[in-house]
Amino acid sequence: xxxNTASAPTLQKKSGLAGFNLKKNTMLLALIALMIAFExxxxxxxxxxxxxxxxxxxxxxxxxIGQNSYVLILAVGMLLCILTGGNIDLSVGSGVCMISALxxxxxxxxxxxxxxxVPICLLIGIGIGALQGYFIAYAHIPAFIVTLAGMLxxxxxxxxxxxGKTISPFPANYSKIFNAFLPSTSTKIPTLTxxxxxxxxxxDSGDISTSxxxxxxxxxxxxxxxxxxxxxxxxxxxSAYNDxxxxxxxxxxxxxxxxxxxxxxxxxxxxxxxxxxxxxxxxALVPQVVKTVLVVAVIMFLxxxxxxxxxxxxxxxxxxxxxxxYWYFTSKSVPGRYxxxxxxxxxxAKFSGINTDKMMFFAYTNMxxxxxxxxxxxxxxxxxxxxxxxxxxxxxxxGACFIGGASAYGGVGTVGGxxxxxxxxxxxxxxxxxxxxxxxxxxxxxxxxxxxxxLADVSSQKKGSGGGLFSKILPKxxxxxxTLS
Amino acid sequence: xxxxMLEMTHIEKHFGGVxxxxxxxxxxxxxxxxxxxxxxxxxxxxxxxxxxxxxPFGTYSGDIHYxxxxxxxxxxxxxxxxxxxxxxxxxxxxxxxxxxxxxxLGNEVKKGIGIDWxxxxxxxxxxxxxxxxxEDPRMLVQELSVGKQQLVEIAKALSKNVKLLILDxxxxxxxxxxSNHLLDIILGLRANGMTAIIISHKLAEIxxxxxxxxxxxxxxxxxxxxxxxxxxxxxxxxxxxxxxLTNRFPARTSNIGDISLEVKNWNVYxxxxxxxxxxxxxxxxxxxxxxxxSGLMGAGRSEFAMSVFGKxxxxxxxxxxxxxxxxxxxxxxxxxxxxxxxYVTEDRKSCGLVLTNSIRMNTTLANMGRISNHxxxxxxxxxxxxxxxxxxxxxxxxxxxDNADSLSGGNQQKVLLAKWMFTEPEVLILDxxxxxxxxxxxxxxxxxxxxLVDEGLSILMISSEMPELLGMCDRIYxxxxxxxxxxxxxxxxxxxxxxxxxxxxxxxxxxx
Numbered sequence: 001x002x003x004n005t006a007s008a009p010t011l012q013k014k015s016g017l018a019g020f021n022l023k024k025n026t027m028l029l030a031l032i033a034l035m036i037a038f039e040x041x042x043x044x045x046x047x048x049x050x051x052x053x054x055x056x057x058x059x060x061x062x063x064x065i066g067q068n069s070y071v072l073i074l075a076v077g078m079l080l081c082i083l084t085g086g087n088i089d090l091s092v093g094s095g096v097c098m099i100s101a102l103x104x105x106x107x108x109x110x111x112x113x114x115x116x117x118v119p120i121c122l123l124i125g126i127g128i129g130a131l132q133g134y135f136i137a138y139a140h141i142p143a144f145i146v147t148l149a150g151m152l153x154x155x156x157x158x159x160x161x162x163x164g165k166t167i168s169p170f171p172a173n174y175s176k177i178f179n180a181f182l183p184s185t186s187t188k189i190p191t192l193t194x195x196x197x198x199x200x201x202x203x204d205s206g207d208i209s210t211s212x213x214x215x216x217x218x219x220x221x222x223x224x225x226x227x228x229x230x231x232x233x234x235x236x237x238x239s240a241y242n243d244x245x246x247x248x249x250x251x252x253x254x255x256x257x258x259x260x261x262x263x264x265x266x267x268x269x270x271x272x273x274x275x276x277x278x279x280x281x282x283x284a285l286v287p288q289v290v291k292t293v294l295v296v297a298v299i300m301f302l303x304x305x306x307x308x309x310x311x312x313x314x315x316x317x318x319x320x321x322x323x324x325x326y327w328y329f330t331s332k333s334v335p336g337r338y339x340x341x342x343x344x345x346x347x348x349a350k351f352s353g354i355n356t357d358k359m360m361f362f363a364y365t366n367m368x369x370x371x372x373x374x375x376x377x378x379x380x381x382x383x384x385x386x387x388x389x390x391x392x393x394x395x396x397x398x399g400a401c402f403i404g405g406a407s408a409y410g411g412v413g414t415v416g417g418x419x420x421x422x423x424x425x426x427x428x429x430x431x432x433x434x435x436x437x438x439x440x441x442x443x444x445x446x447x448x449x450x451x452x453x454x455l456a457d458v459s460s461q462k463k464g465s466g467g468g469l470f471s472k473i474l475p476k477x478x479x480x481x482x483t484l485s
Numbered sequence: 486x487x488x489x490m491l492e493m494t495h496i497e498k499h500f501g502g503v504x505x506x507x508x509x510x511x512x513x514x515x516x517x518x519x520x521x522x523x524x525x526x527x528x529x530x531x532x533x534x535x536x537x538x539x540x541p542f543g544t545y546s547g548d549i550h551y552x553x554x555x556x557x558x559x560x561x562x563x564x565x566x567x568x569x570x571x572x573x574x575x576x577x578x579x580x581x582x583x584x585x586x587x588x589x590l591g592n593e594v595k596k597g598i599g600i601d602w603x604x605x606x607x608x609x610x611x612x613x614x615x616x617x618x619x620e621d622p623r624m625l626v627q628e629l630s631v632g633k634q635q636l637v638e639i640a641k642a643l644s645k646n647v648k649l650l651i652l653d654x655x656x657x658x659x660x661x662x663x664s665n666h667l668l669d670i671i672l673g674l675r676a677n678g679m680t681a682i683i684i685s686h687k688l689a690e691i692x693x694x695x696x697x698x699x700x701x702x703x704x705x706x707x708x709x710x711x712x713x714x715x716x717x718x719x720x721x722x723x724x725x726x727x728x729x730l731t732n733r734f735p736a737r738t739s740n741i742g743d744i745s746l747e748v749k750n751w752n753v754y755x756x757x758x759x760x761x762x763x764x765x766x767x768x769x770x771x772x773x774x775x776x777x778x779s780g781l782m783g784a785g786r787s788e789f790a791m792s793v794f795g796k797x798x799x800x801x802x803x804x805x806x807x808x809x810x811x812x813x814x815x816x817x818x819x820x821x822x823x824x825x826x827x828y829v830t831e832d833r834k835s836c837g838l839v840l841t842n843s844i845r846m847n848t849t850l851a852n853m854g855r856i857s858n859h860x861x862x863x864x865x866x867x868x869x870x871x872x873x874x875x876x877x878x879x880x881x882x883x884x885x886x887d888n889a890d891s892l893s894g895g896n897q898q899k900v901l902l903a904k905w906m907f908t909e910p911e912v913l914i915l916d917x918x919x920x921x922x923x924x925x926x927x928x929x930x931x932x933x934x935x936x937l938v939d940e941g942l943s944i945l946m947i948s949s950e951m952p953e954l955l956g957m958c959d960r961i962y963x964x965x966x967x968x969x970x971x972x973x974x975x976x977x978x979x980x981x982x983x984x985x986x987x988x989x990x991x992x993x994x995x996x997x
Contacts (some may be wrong), residue, residue, distance in 0.1 A: 279866070280869070333861060334854075334857050334861075334862060337850070337853060337862065340839075344842050345839040345841075347835055348850075349835055349838055350818070351797065351818065351830055351836050352818070352904075353821070353822045353851055355819070409838070
C-alpha cells in the first residue's frame with residue numbers, strides 16, 4: 001500500500017512538469033525580458049532622434065529570422081557534439097566558407113543544375129564531417145585539436161578556391177529555395193518613385209516589371225495606357241494595388257500561421273488522448289491548455305508581423321524541418337538517448353552495450369552535414385560566396401548551445417534550449433545594432449553575456465547539488481526505515 | 486567534562502525541513518581510536534562535516550568542545566589549524582602529481598618564492614616512513630594502488646600536524662590484506678599518541694581496532710560501547726538496525742538445474758602489457774545456482790568476467806563459450822546482452838550508472854529495444870517500466886525522475902541492478918554487488934539474489950568479502966593470478982580453505 005501512495009505523487013509530478021524544464025524556461029523568460037528591454041530602449045532612442053525604429057517592426061522580425069537562420073542550424077549540430085562530452089567543433093565557420101566557395105563554383109561558375117549542385121554540396125559536408133569524425137572517434141584525437149586543424153584547413157582551401165575573390169550573384173531560382181517569401185508572385189510598387197515617366201521608359205526599354213504588368217492587368221489597362229496617366233491619377237491606382245497586395249500577404253501568412261497552430265493543437269491533444277486510451281497518466285488539463293494557447297498566440301503574432309512585411313520567409317520551412325527533426329532525434333529516438341548516455345558517462349555507456357565510437361563519429365558527421373545546409377542558406381542570403389564567409393560562426397553556435405543550457409561537460413542540453421539560446425544571441429546582435437552600439441562594444445557585451453549564462457548554469461547546478469545533498473538525506477532516511485522491516 | 490579531547494553534545498542539523506542529525510552526542514578520549522557505526526544515511530558523514538567546519542558554526546545547534554575550548558569553526562581551514570583532519574572515502578589526491586607534491590599540496594615547502602624540492606622530498610620520505618610506505622616520493626600517485634594511496638593520504642594528514650585524524654570508510658575499496666596493513670598503521674599511530682575516529686561499514690575491523698564505538702541511527706546517538714566491556718559484531722548490528730539480525734544471509738533452498746553457461750580454455754591478455762590476465766580458465770554455471778568467484782584483489786576476477794561479457798576487457802581472447810550447450814561467440818557487449826547475459830560492474834559510479842541521468846534513463850539504457858519501436862522511444866512505456874523495476878528492487882526515491890547522483894550508495898546499487906534486470910538476463914554476473922553499502926541494503930540484495938535463483942537464473946558472484954561468498958554461494962571458484970586454483974563446494978568452503986588454496990598456488994608458482 002505504501003508503495004502505491006508513494007508512486008502517486010511521483011506520477012503527478014512527472015506529468016505536471018511534462019515538457020517544462022525550469023532551466024529552459026528561465027532562459028525563455030530572459031529572452032522575453034531582453035526583447036522588451038530592446039523595444040523600450042529602441043523606441044525611446046528613436047523618438048528622441050525623430051526616427052522611426054521599432055524592435056518589433058515587421059521588417060526587423062523578418063530580418064532577425066534571416067540573420068540567424070544559419071547560426072541556428074549550426075547550433076543544433078553543435079549541440080550533438082557538445083552532448084557527446086563537452087566536445088566542440090571549431091571548424092564550422094571555416095566549413096561554411098569552404099562549402100560556400102564550392103557552391104559558388106558549382107552554381108555560378110560551372111552553372112550546374114541545382115538538383116546536382118545542392119546534393120554535391122551536402123555530400124561534401126558529410127564527407128568533411130566524417131573525416132573529422134574518424135579522427136575523433138576512431139583515432140581518439142581530442143576533438144578540440146582535430147577541429148582546430150579543420151578550422152585552419154577549410155578556411156585555407158575555401159580561400160584557395162575563391163582565389164581571394166567573391167563569387168556572385170547567384171541565379172534567382174537558387175535564392176528562391178532559401179531566401180524568398182511566400183506568396184512569391186506579388187511585391188509592392190514604390191509609391192513615390194513610380195511615375196508615368198518611369199513606366200514609359202520601361203515600355204521603351206521593353207523591361208516591364210511583373211508588378212507593373214499586374215497593376216495594368218488589374219485595372220484592365222495596358223502598360224502603355226498606364227504610362228499616359230497623370231501622376232495624380234496613377235497614385236491612387238498604385239496605393240489600391242499595394243493595399244490589395246498587403247491584404248493578400250497578410251491573409252497568406254495568417255493562413256499559414258493558422259494551419260501550423262491547428263496542427264500543433266491537434267498533435268497536443270492527440271498525444272493526450274493516446275495516453276488516456278493506453279491508460280497512462282496525463283497531466284492536468286488547465287496548464288496544458290494555457291501552454292497551447294500561449295504557443296498559438298506567439299505563432300499568430302509572428303504570422304501577423306511577417307504578413308505586414310514581405311510575407312512568409314521560406315527559410316522558416318528549412319528551420320522548421322531542422323529543429324523538429326533534431327528535437328525528435330534527441331528526445332524521442334534511441335540513438336539520441338545514447339548520445340546523452342555517452343556524454344553523461346562514456347564508460348557506463350560502453351558497459352551498457354552502446355557503440356560509443358560510432359555515436360561520436362555520427363555526431364561529427366552530422367555536424368558536417370549541417371555545415372553544408374548552413375552554407376547553402378548563407379550563400380542564398382548574401383547572394384555571394386565570400387572569402388570571409390562564416391567568420392566566427394563557430395563561436396555563435398557554441399555560445400547559443402551554452403546559453404541554451406547545454407553543459408560544458410556533456411550529457412545535458414536540449415534542442416529547445418539551443419533554439420532559445422540562438423535566438424537570444426541573435427536578438428542581442430540585432431538590438432545592439434539598431435541601437436547603434438559600437439561593434440567592438442557589441443563583442444565585449446556578447447562575451448560577458450556568455451560568461452554570465454554559463455555562470456548561471458554552474459551556480460544552478462550547485463544549487464541542484466545542494467538539493468541533491470538535501471535529497472541524499474531524504475531517501476536514505478526512508479531507506480533505513482524500510483530496508484529491514 | 487575535561488577528560489575528553491573532543492566532546493560534541495546534542496548536535497542538531499537540518500537541511501531545509503529535513504533533520505539530518507537530531508541529537509548526537511559523542512565523546513572522544515585523547516589517544517584512543519573511536520569507531521562510529523551506522524547505516525548509510527544515519528548521519529555519520531554529516532556529523533563529521535559539522536566537526537570539520539564544512540557546515541560552519543551557526544548552521545547547526547549543539548556544542549563542540551575540543552581540547553577544552555569551545556569550537557566555532559567557519560571552514561575546513563579553521564579545523565585543520567587545530568589539528569583536525571578528515572580523510573574522505575573518495576580520495577582527494579591528484580593522480581598526475583607525485584607523492585611528495587600531493588602531501589604538501591597547498592602547504593608547500595618554500596625556498597624564497599620557489600618550492601624547495603629537496604626538502605619536500607626529504608620530508609615526504611620521513612612521513613612515508615611513518616606510515617610504512619616504502620616508495621619514492623617522486624613517484625606519481627596514479628602508479629600506486631588504492632591501498633597505498635590511502636597511506637599517502639594519512640602521510641598528508643601527518644604533515645599537517647594532525648592531532649585528531651578522522652577516517653571515513655578508509656578500507657571500503659581495499660582488500661583484506663591492504664585493510665589489515667592500514668589498520669596496523671593506525672594502531673601504530675595511536676601508540677605514538679594520535680587520536681583517531683574511524684567510520685566504517687566493516688564491523689569486524691572496527692571491532693578489532695576501536696577502543697570505543699558510538700552507534701548512530703537516524704541522526705541520533707544510540708549508544709557508546711567500550712572495548713573493555715567487550716564488543717561483538719552482533720551487538721553493533723543490533724544497535725545499528727534497532728533489532729538483532731539473526732541471520733546476515735537469508736536462507737535459500739537450492740534447486741539446481743542444468744548447465745547454463747560454460748566457459749572453456751579461456752585465455753585473455755592484458756590490453757597493453759604482454760601478460761595473461763586469465764589463463765586456461767574453465768567454469769560452469771548451472772541454473773538456479775549462485776557460484777562465487779573468490780580471490781585477492783588483482784587476481785583477475787573482474788577482468789575475466791568482463792572478457793566473457795562481450796570482450797569488454799583484454800585482447801587476443803581465446804576459448805569457447807557454451808550457452809545451454811550451444812557454442813556462442815560474443816564479440817560485443819550488445820551481443821552478450823542479446824544472449825541474456827548481464828554483468829553488473831563493481832564500479833557503479835564510473836562504469837555502472839550515468840549519474841547525471843534520471844533513474845528512469847539509467848534503468849532502460851542497456852535494453853532500449855524493450856521500450857522503443859523502430860528506434861522511437863515510447864516515453865509512457867518507459868516510465869511504466871522504470872517504475873515497475875524501481876519497485877521490484879525497492880529503490881528509495883522521490884521520483885524515478887531523480888538523478889542517480891542524488892541517491893545513496895545502496896539505492897544506486899539497486900538502480901544498477903534494476904538496469905540489468907531490465908535486460909531480462911538468464912546469466913547474471915555480479916561484481917562486488919554489496920561494496921560500500923549498509924547492512925540493511927545488503928540484506929535486501931541478498932534476498933533479491935535468492936529470489937532470482939529461485940526463478941532459475943544462474944548467478945556468478947564476485948566478492949572480496951569472504952563471509953558473503955560463504956553465506957550466499959552453492960559453489961565457490963578461487964582465482965589467483967589469472968588462474969583458477971580451486972573449486973569448493975558449499976560444504977568444504979571455509980575462509981581457511983580459500984586462503985590455503987591461494988597461498989598454495991602462489992607457492993607453486995614460485996617454485997616453478
